[in-house]
Structure formats: structure tokens, C-alpha cells
Amino acid sequence: xxxxxxxxxxxxxxxxxxxxxxxxxxxxxxxxxxxxxxxxxxxxxxxxxxxxxxxxxxxxxxxxxxxxxxxxxxxxxxxxxxxxxxxxxxxxxxxxxxxxxxxxxxxxxxxxxxxxxxxxxxxxxxxxxxxxxxxxxxxxxxxxxxxxxxxxxxxxxxxxxxxxxxxxxxxxxxxxxxxxxxxxxxxxxxxxxxxxxxxxxxxxxxxxxxxxxxxxxxxxxxxxxxxxxxxxxxxxxxxxxxxxxxxxxxxxxxxxxxxxxxxxxxxxxxxxxxxxxxxxxxxxxxxxxxxxxxxxxxxxxxxxxxxxxxxxxxxxxxxxxxxxxxxxxxxxxxxxxxxxxxxxxxxxxxxxxxxxxxxxxxxxxxxxxxxxxxxxxxxxxxxxxxxxxxxxxxxxxxxxxxxxxxxxxxxxxxxxxxxxxxxxxxxxxxxxxxx
Ligand code: GLY
Ligand code: MN
Ligand code: MN
Numbered sequence: 001x002x003x004x005x006x007x008x009x010x011x012x013x014x015x016x017x018x019x020x021x022x023x024x025x026x027x028x029x030x031x032x033x034x035x036x037x038x039x040x041x042x043x044x045x046x047x048x049x050x051x052x053x054x055x056x057x058x059x060x061x062x063x064x065x066x067x068x069x070x071x072x073x074x075x076x077x078x079x080x081x082x083x084x085x086x087x088x089x090x091x092x093x094x095x096x097x098x099x100x101x102x103x104x105x106x107x108x109x110x111x112x113x114x115x116x117x118x119x120x121x122x123x124x125x126x127x128x129x130x131x132x133x134x135x136x137x138x139x140x141x142x143x144x145x146x147x148x149x150x151x152x153x154x155x156x157x158x159x160x161x162x163x164x165x166x167x168x169x170x171x172x173x174x175x176x177x178x179x180x181x182x183x184x185x186x187x188x189x190x191x192x193x194x195x196x197x198x199x200x201x202x203x204x205x206x207x208x209x210x211x212x213x214x215x216x217x218x219x220x221x222x223x224x225x226x227x228x229x230x231x232x233x234x235x236x237x238x239x240x241x242x243x244x245x246x247x248x249x250x251x252x253x254x255x256x257x258x259x260x261x262x263x264x265x266x267x268x269x270x271x272x273x274x275x276x277x278x279x280x281x282x283x284x285x286x287x288x289x290x291x292x293x294x295x296x297x298x299x300x301x302x303x304x305x306x307x308x309x310x311x312x313x314x315x316x317x318x319x320x321x322x323x324x325x326x327x328x329x330x331x332x333x334x335x336x337x338x339x340x341x342x343x344x345x346x347x348x349x350x351x352x353x354x355x356x357x358x359x360x361x362x363x364x365x366x367x368x369x370x371x372x373x374x375x376x377x378x379x380x381x382x383x384x385x386x387x388x389x390x391x392x393x394x395x396x397x398x399x400x401x402x403x404x405x406x407x408x409x410x411x412x413x414x415x416x417x418x419x420x421x422x423x424x425x426x427x428x429x430x431x432x433x434x435x
Contacts, residue, residue: 001066001095002045002046002047002095003169004044004045004164004169005045005046005057005066005095007164008045008057008157008160008161008164009057009059009065009066010059011160011164012057012059012118012120012157012160013059013118014059014060015060015116015117015118016058016059016116016117016118016119016120016151016155017056017057017058017112017113017116017118017119017120017151018055018056018057018058018119018120018121018157019054019055019056019057019113019119019120019121019129019133020041020042020045020046020054020055020056020057020120020122020157021039021042021053021054021055021125021126021129022038022039022042022048022050022051022052022053022054022055023036023037023038023039023042023051024051024052024126025051025052035218036051038050038051038259039125040165040259040350040351040355041122041157041158041161041165041355042055043259043350044161044164044165044350045057045161046068046094047094048068048070048085048090048094050070050071050084050085051071052070052071052102053068053069053070053071053090053102054068054069054102054105054129055067055068055069055096056068056069056112057120058112058116060116063097063098064097064098065097066095066096066097067096067097067098067099067100067112068087068090068091068094068096068098068099068100069099069100069101069102069104069105069108070084070085070086070087070089070090070099070100070101070102071084071086071101071102072084072086072087072101072102072103073086073087073088087099087100087101105132106132109132109133109136110136110150113136113150113151114147114148114149114150114151115148115149116151117151117152117153118151118153118154118155119133119137119151119153119154119155120154120155120156120157120160121133121154121155121156121157122156122157122158123154123156136150137150137151137154158355159357161355162355162356162357163356163357165349165350165354165355165356166347166349166354166355166356166357166374167371167373167374168349168373168374168375168407169373172260172349173373173375173407175257175258175259175260176260176262176348176349176375176405176407176416177416178215178257178258179216179220179254179255179256179257179258179260179261179262180262180264180405180416180417181416181419182210182211182214182215182216182255182257182262183211183216183253183254183255183262183263183264183417184262184264184417184418184419184420185210185214185419186206186207186208186210186211186214186253186255187207187251187253187264187266187420188419188420188421188430189206189207189210190203190206190207190251190266191266191268191420191421191427191430191431192430192431193206194243194249194268194270194431195243195270195271196243196244196245196270196271197242197243198242198243199239199240199241199242199243200225200226200227200230200238200239200240200241200242200243200249201225201239201240203225203239203243203249203251204223204225204239204253207219207223207225207251207253208223208253211255214255215257216255216256216257217255217256217257218255218256219253219254219255219256220254220255220256220261220262220263220352221254221261221263221352222235222237223237223239223251223252223253224236224237224239224250224251224252224253224265225239225249225250225251225253226239226249226250226251226399227241227242227243227244227247227248227249227250227270228241228244228247228248228249228397229385229386229397229399230250230399231248231249231250231267231383231398231399231400231401232383232384232385232386232397232398232399233399234341234342234383243270244270245270245271246269246270246271246275247269247270248267248268248269248270248274248278248398248399248400249267249268249269249270250265250266250267250399250400250401251265251266251267252264252265252401252403254352254405259350260349260350261348261349261350261351261352261354262348262405262416262417263348263352263377263379263403263405264403264404264405264417264420265379265381265401265402265403266402266403266420266421266422266427267282267285267399267400267401267402268427268431269427269428269431272428272431272432273428273432274424274427274428277394277395277398278398278400279424280320280395281320281382281384281395281398281400282400282424283424284313284316284317284319284320284382285313285316285380285381285382285400285401285402286402286422286423286424287312287316288309288312288313288316288380289378289379289380289402289403289404289422291308291312292305292308292309292312292344292345292378292380293378293404293406293413293415295308296345296370296376296378296406296408296413297370297408297412297413298369298370298371298372298408298410299369299370300369300370301367301368301369301370302358302367302368302369302370303367304367305344305345305370306343306344308344309340309344309380310331310336310340311327311331312380313336313339313340313380313382314327314330314331314335314336315327316382317335317336317339317340317382318330320392320395321391321392322338322339322382322384322390322391322392322395323335323336323338323339338388338390339382339383339384340380340381340382340383341383342379342381344378344379344380345376345377345378345379345403345406346376346377347374347375347376348375348376348377348405349375354375356374370408371408372408372409372410373407373408374407374408375405375406375407375408375416376405376406376408377403377404377405377406378403378404378406379401379402379403379404380401380402381399381400381401381402382398382399382400383398383399383400383401384396384397384398384399385397402422404416404417404418404422405417
């Protein structure tokens with residue numbers, strides 16, 4: 001049994017049962033499916049990698065506190081669609097106390113739910129299971145049998161699991177280190193390979209080739225490869241333009257390794273040399289990024305770090321001539337949003353925008369301080385649209401973001417993606433050394 005599951009059991013308590021479903025396969029087109037990705041919460045608790053599975057967790061059940069319903073072994077299905085762990089594998093390899101074929105879930109559900117006051121279940125994700133559970137509970141409401149009662153309190157387990165996921169264990173940190181290392185090497189490879197005339201798609205392919213060659217399952221999110229003004233579109237994923245001499249390229253790409261995401265952005269000149277104007281914007285973003293990394297330490301709050309990024313970027317935009325006026329007033333009026341319209345970072349883990357609340361209280365008024373064991377991105381940027389007539393002409397069409405992944409430690413922090421150059425001289429040196 002995973003130690004995460006033991007901790008979850010403690011959190012839900014004796015008088016409860018949790019029903020946690022795996023992700024389902026999704027149709028891509030006609031009779032082909034998207035590559036399967038396990039539900040992050042299910043994976044976090046069980047490690048079980050297959051679709052069509054349900055975990056039933058009953059801490060007070062001495063004999064079977066952890067039951068897995070799974071696809072049974074089936075030689076014919078396995079010949080067509082791949083191997084299955086089956087009920088034997090669920091017990092032997094994933095620590096289930098008992099396992100049954102998924103088809104038996106409906107029949108066994110009443111016995112598993114009844115007698116517990118609380119049901120931990122997340123509605124709104126799996127329609128079929130939602131209906132099954134709701135129908136059962138609503139029928140039970142009208143019955144007056146002298147049998148154990150069904151749960152009367154339904155609690156969403158998301159928050160409990162999210163709080164656990166937010167604080168990474170040493171084992172998770174090791175995996176994330178590797179995820180970050182693979183992504184860092186992919187960015188280095190891209191920096192060495194990029195030249196005018198290539199397509200964004202080819203750059204994407206180089207990055208993702210490295211991911212797969214290094215043991216990652218693939219990208220953790222759709223890779224963003226934006227050359228020239230495409231870098232000013234935040235979630236640009238068409239990746240179909242040709243790289244032009246004299247432009248910058250922005251690459252935001254991270255891999256998924258053993259389920260864990262990395263998330264790196266680098267922006268660099270396609271021909272290996274920054275122009276003066278590019279360098280001016282770049283230096284502002286880099287300076288802000290370095291300061292915000294310093295602020296990613298225990299005790300500083302999410303909001304303080306966001307405000308720091310806003311203040312420094314607003315100052316920087318003034319220096320560049322993108323904004324004019326009193327800094328405080330510009331901040332109050334959110335003038336910076338014209339060029340910096342996203343947050344400075346987010347939690348990172350099994351999901352690229354990982355689980356965990358950003359506020360301490362239910363009213364979302366108390367910003368949360370960072371704690372050792374959290375992993376966050378730091379990703380300020382400045383994006384000047386090509387048709388922005390308010391901006392100095394030399395800056396139009398330039399987009400710069402620099403993003404690293406940072407582990408908060410007892411002593412300060414550790415930048416898990418520091419291997420990829422980000423100082424302009426280092427980038428230029430790397431890009432020109434291979435030519
Ligand atoms: N790649 C998504 C993000 O940086 O948040
Ligand atoms: Mn990010
Ligand atoms: Mn990113």
C-alpha cells in the first residue's frame with residue numbers, strides 16, 4: 001500500500017468510505033482513443049496505471065481496507081489491446097487487500113457503502129459512476145430496512161488529496177528532479193539545434209524526441225513553440241510557422257516523467273545573437289525572474305511574490321518606455337496587464353498546474369505562505385503585440401518569458417531546472433559553440 005494511501009485513510013477516519021475512480025479512455029476519433037492518462041488523484045493514491053478501475057477505501061474494515069475493482073485478465077482482449085494487471089496483479093503489485101472485476105462494482109457497492117456515515121466521492125468527473133451512486137443513495141433514502149444504513153454525508157475528497165499533493169515527499173522530489181532534468185536537456189538540445197528556416201514544428205519534434213528518448217512518457221502539456229510575434233500569444237500551440245533570422249523564439253515545454261510534470265520556458269534568438277531591443281526586454285524579464293526566485297522561499301506568500309513581480313515588471317516597463325507615469329498609480333490601474341497578463345507561477349506536480357489551494361481560508365483572503373516541500377514555477381514575461389501602437393516600434397512583436405521550476409527547502413530553495421542557460425551571454429555562447 002502506498003504511504004499516500006495510508007495517510008489518506010488517516011485523514012478520512014474510521015467512519016468513512018472513499019470511492020475513487022480511475023480515468024476513462026477517451027475517444028479521439030471514430031474507433032481510436034487518445035493516449036491514456038491516469039487520473040492524477042487516483043494515481044497518487046494507488047499508483048495503478050489502468051483505466052476502468054475503482055478504488056474503495058474503508059479505513060475501519062480490518063479485512064479489506066483497500067479494494068481495487070479492475071479489468072480482469074482476458075487473453076483475447078489483451079491480445080488486441082494490451083496487458084492487464086487483473087485482480088491478481090492489483091493485489092500482488094499494487095497492495096490491494098482485495099480485488100474484483102470492475103463489472104462487480106455495482107453488485108458489491110451496497111455492502112461497501114452501508115454502515116459508514118461518510119462517503120468521500122467527487123461528483124462531476126465520472127458521469128456513469130455519479131449516476132450509479134446517486135441512484136443507489138436516493139433509493140436507500142426511502143427504505144426502512146433493519147440493515148446498516150447508507151452514508152448520509154457526502155464529502156468531496158479533492159481538498160484532502162490536494163493538500164497532500166502540494167507537499168512533496170522525498171520520493172516525489174526525486175522523480176520531479178528527473179522530470180526537470182529531462183526537460184532541461186531538451187531545451188539545451190533545442191538551443192543548440194535552432195536555426196533560421198526551420199519550422200516551429202521541427203523544434204517541437206526535437207524537444208519531444210528528447211523527452212521520449214530519455215524515459216519521459218511525453219510532454220506534460222501541449223508544447224508551446226512560438227517564433228517572432230507568435231511568442232506574444234500565451235498558449236500558442238499551432239507551432240507551424242517558419243523561424244526567421246533576427247526573431248526570437250519562445251519555447252514553453254515540459255515533460256511528464258513517472259506521472260510528474262516539469263515546466264520550462266526559454267526565449268532566445270533564432271540566429272544565436274540577441275538584437276539590442278530584444279536584449280533590453282530580455283534583461284528586464286530576467287532580472288524580475290531572478291528576484292522572484294529569491295522570493296520563492298518559506299514564509300513568503302503567493303500574493304507577496306505576485307505583487308513583487310508586478311512591481312518589478314511595472315518598473316521595467318517604465319524603463320523601456322512601454323509605460324509612463326507614477327508606479328503606484330500604474331499598478332493600481334493594472335496598466336502592466338497590457339504586457340504581463342498572467343500569474344508569476346503555480347504549483348507543479350502530477351499536474352502542470354498542480355493541486356493545492358492558494359489561500360489559507362475559505363473566503364480566499366489569506367494568501368498562503370510557501371513551505372518546504374512545495375514545488376513552484378517562476379515565470380514572469382513581457383509580451384508586446386505586433387500592432388501595439390503605444391509601444392516603441394522596436395519592441396513590437398517581441399514576447400519574452402523565462403520559466404524555471406523551484407523546490408522550496410528548509411534553507412531557501414533549489415532551482416530544479418537551473419541547467420538550462422538563461423543569461424544572454426550563456427545562451428549566445430551555447431548557441432554559437434556548436435556552429
Ligand atoms: N506551460 C504552462 C504554464 O507555464 O503555466
Ligand atoms: Mn508554468
Ligand atoms: Mn510553462
